[in-house]
Amino acid sequence: xxxxxxxxxxxxxxxxxxxxxxxxxxxxxxxxxxxxxxxxxxxxxxxxxxxxxxxxxxxxxxxxxxxxxxxxxxxxxxxxxxxxxxxxxxxxxxxxxxxxxxxxxxxxxxxxxxxxxxxxxxxxxxxxxxxxxxxxxxxxxxxxxxxxxxxxxxxxxxxxxxxxxxxxxxxxxxxxxxxxxxxxxxxxxxxxxxxxxxxxxxxxxxxxxxxxxxxxxxxxxxxxxxxxxxxxxxxxxxxxxxxxxxxxxxxxxxxxxxxxxxxxxxxxxxxxxxxxxxxxxxxxxxxxxxxxxxxxxxxxxxxxxxxxxxxxxxxxxxxxxxxxxxxxxxxxx
Numbered sequence: 001x002x003x004x005x006x007x008x009x010x011x012x013x014x015x016x017x018x019x020x021x022x023x024x025x026x027x028x029x030x031x032x033x034x035x036x037x038x039x040x041x042x043x044x045x046x047x048x049x050x051x052x053x054x055x056x057x058x059x060x061x062x063x064x065x066x067x068x069x070x071x072x073x074x075x076x077x078x079x080x081x082x083x084x085x086x087x088x089x090x091x092x093x094x095x096x097x098x099x100x101x102x103x104x105x106x107x108x109x110x111x112x113x114x115x116x117x118x119x120x121x122x123x124x125x126x127x128x129x130x131x132x133x134x135x136x137x138x139x140x141x142x143x144x145x146x147x148x149x150x151x152x153x154x155x156x157x158x159x160x161x162x163x164x165x166x167x168x169x170x171x172x173x174x175x176x177x178x179x180x181x182x183x184x185x186x187x188x189x190x191x192x193x194x195x196x197x198x199x200x201x202x203x204x205x206x207x208x209x210x211x212x213x214x215x216x217x218x219x220x221x222x223x224x225x226x227x228x229x230x231x232x233x234x235x236x237x238x239x240x241x242x243x244x245x246x247x248x249x250x251x252x253x254x255x256x257x258x259x260x261x262x263x264x265x266x267x268x269x270x271x272x273x274x275x276x277x278x279x280x281x282x283x284x285x286x287x288x289x290x291x292x293x294x295x296x297x298x299x300x301x302x303x304x305x306x307x308x309x310x311x312x313x314x315x316x317x318x319x320x321x322x323x324x325x326x327x328x329x330x331x332x333x
Contacts, residue, residue, distance in 0.1 A: 091132055091162045097187040100157050104139070105279050111151040113143025113179075116281075117306030119274045120260075121182070132188040138180070140306065145170060145177035152179075162186040237290035239297040241315055244324055245284050251303075251314075251322035253280040254331040261321050263310035267291035267300035273310040280305060282312065282322065 092100070101118075108115045121136040141148065148170055157163050168181040235243060245251060253261050253276050260275035268291040276282065287301035291311070299314045301322075315321045315331075323330035 091186050091188040091191045093191055094187050094189060097135060097185045100185065107151050107154050108141060111147040113141050113147050113151055115139065115141045118277055119306055132186055135185045137183040139183055141179045142176045145172050148177055148179040235288055237297050237299055240290065240299050243288050243299050243314055247284055247286055249284045250325055251282045251284055252325060252328040253278055254320060254323045254328060261312055263303065263308060263312050265310060267311040274308050276305055
């Protein structure tokens with residue numbers, strides 16, 4: 001049996017060296033496993049946590065910047081809205097603008113004058129973004145010169161900054177004078193004020209006086225004649241009302257509500273030449289012909305009014321837009 005000294009003597013000399021190296025390596029591995037690796041793992045965990053915290057801080061900073069930007073933009077929007085509302089306070093609403101156009105006939109009737117033409121004009125400039133609208137009309141009226149002047153003076157609305165009269169020309173004549181002027185009305189859907197309430201109270205002519213029609217000259221017959229009332233004349237236009245007129249007649253525009261009768265380029269469609277309002281007198285040149293309006297068959301006449309010729313509808317299934325001179329309120333009957 002070998003003892004340790006004999007075993008050591010029997011082993012090669014370099015074996016002991018290798019064994020010593022192996023022990024050192026094993027010790028290093030054990031140190032790495034027990035000390036270095038846990039520390040490295042902890043370092044990696046801390047690094048990941050730091051990166052996450054930095055990302056969270058960047059996200060919060062971005063949210064803060066975005067919140068500040070939103071606040072700035074909202075402040076700009078609020079300021080713009082305040083400026084817009086301040087500017088709109090001096091304008092009429094679209095409904096008030098329509099109402100003033102209707103009241104022109106009241107003012108004319110109160111002074112015994114007649115508006116022979118009220119024609120919409122092309123707006124001189126394009127209004128952007130729909131913030132406000134400019135309506136331009138060319139008005140022609142006839143009557144005594146003194147009454148023409150008084151009619152203009154009676155228009156309280158012209159004291160408002162949103163209504164402008166321009167190019168006023170009054171010419172004297174026998175027996176009547178004439179008035180021509182340009183009327184500009186500024187309106188905005190954003191206004192909340194009723195500027196008409198700021199006007200002083202004064203009586204407004206009754207609505208029954210809104211049609212100052214010039215009485216037609218009727219020759220006195222030598223022999224008694226029978227007066228025949230207007231009767232419907234049939235024409236092939238399925239669904240349309242029978243006409244009350246013949247070519248050569250004169251008709252009165254009868255609009256009970258706010259609005260105007262369009263004079264079109266053709267007996268259908270929406271290509272408008274001008275608009276005529278309640279009480280205007282039309283000369284029927286040709287017709288009627290069958291056309292359409294909003295997918296409904298109606299009768300159209302070639303009419304002349306104020307030097308403009310175009311096609312105008314006589315009425316739809318619900319209402320008449322033209323009435324005979326002898327019955328200017330036929331739409332109400």
